[in-house]
Amino acid sequence: MTNAHKTIYRYDYRRSRDQRGSAVARHPVVAVGAGPVGLAAAIDLAQRGVPVVLLDDADRIGEGSRGICWSKRTLEILDRLGVGERLVQRGVTWKLGKVFSGDELLFSFDLLPEAGHKMPAFINLQQYYLEKALVDRALELELVDLRWKNRVVGVDRLNDGARLTIETPDGPYQLEADWLIAADGARSTIRDLLGLDFSGVTFEDKFLIADVHMAADFPTERRFWFAPSFHSGQSALMHRQPDNVWRIDLQLGPDADTRVEQEPERVRARLDKVLRPHAYELEWVSIYTFNCRRLDRFVHGRVVFIGDAAHQVSPFGARGANSGIQDAENLAWKLAAVLKGEGGTGLIESYDLERVQAADENIGHSTRSTDFMSPHSAAERRLRDAVLALAPQAEFARRMINSGRLSLPKTYDTSLSTPDATAFAGTARLGAPVPDAPLIRRDGTSTHLVESLCGEFELIYVRDAGNDARPQAPEGIKLTIIGDGYHDPDGLFGARFDATPGAAYLVRPDQHLCARWRGFDAAAIARAHARALQR
């Protein structure tokens, strides 16, 4: 069957000013690939005052295999980019997962058991809605120059940038960029043109992925089965999406015939067993295998790889698109700081360090999940089945069951952080995104910590009732005071940050915590700020 997915949104190619005349135009940043990751990078840079030319070889969105699970951290980033609330409203919010062995429930898990967070653990939303929201946002920003039907066919690396050759309906033209961001996906053209090795592990197991339109009142949960009666011997996964669309993912094993398995009768025969007695319509079907691999380095001179162009994982755990958007946010503030002369070039090197760490964590989780779901031999299957057999009685076995560990942001072990001089309890971690907490503004209105952060370096200072002097934050750092300006109504900020009077927390523009102290020391704050900017 040919995939019956629709072109959802189409955009017009327009001839750009750079295509006139013979001089090659130069831009600070050119990004390639207007998927979620490239769009997020372009919007983030534009919001930081950096103009971006964003090229895409197509003129539409809505094609291709689609991500549906967007994690809390990604939603926090998208909120800062101006589309988070709209997407949460449009999406299906969930936080519960259930794991079955056969038809018996083994256990369920709650991905966000505590209150006081603006964003939910996850939403499910078709990728084309997310891309549409990001394109709408990009089109609002004068600093994003989005060029459809601009296909990169050549890259030359320059000492201080890159030169691109681009095919368009009006013929080819060239562009130069101080920095080139490659966000052009798993089959990255830029990666190929530079001849970079993209190796890792390919898994042989094939999976059938189907989106069906169906009126059903299955719960809004992630449900995963090992060897259910409706799909014997293999695993199955079901997710709810908006518009009465359901995602079903069925393991087929390594010997499945990709062509035969996509025939509508065959797909229907499998889905009938899963979904009966519900009537459904097929929206989209694909067979996939997957790879766990990454580039050795994500930074190659002035060319920086983000998202699937840099790394690939299995879909179990929703670690692909989510980690790509987290790449974009890690790079955007650093590139902006370098272009403005505020940060040292070590910042770009730190993108490589931090996001390679994240990719390795994601690949590790993804590989372990796959090892559990697709045993390589009879001996490995026996071990896996022993874990499943013991699970009803033994909690330790339930903890070993791995149906995908869902995406969490990386806690960076990075030289951008200033090591703690004293111990801190709570859930805030040096190098991790700050935990959210409800706050009350001075005017009495409610907000949350993460949405209140300005997106630049920010010092969160906890007012010390015994010392009324208002501290002065070093230049380039916004000061926020808990207890003056913001209040911590439920004590959740205090608990999550182990906040004692006078404590101070330095937050990076990407909302990761990079230093903290028990008291306010302007010189120490300035040193930590300089360190985080690699000055």
Next chain:
Amino acid sequence: MSKLVTVSKFSDPDAAYLALVQARRNLTETQAAEFDSKLVLILANHIGDLDVLQEAIALAKQAAPAPR
């Protein structure tokens, strides 16, 4: 009074499972069975408590096989 601990004791259960999987990767069926037998003996001796061992044996025997 049960002495057998069945709550998870590993800080990272995925890493423990991975170690057990990797130990048998590329072994033949016979090699894997021999490996499992040796591993059981080593761990049983490490526990060194016959009551615990008997409880563990009973749990392993009573657990119904996983659906396939």
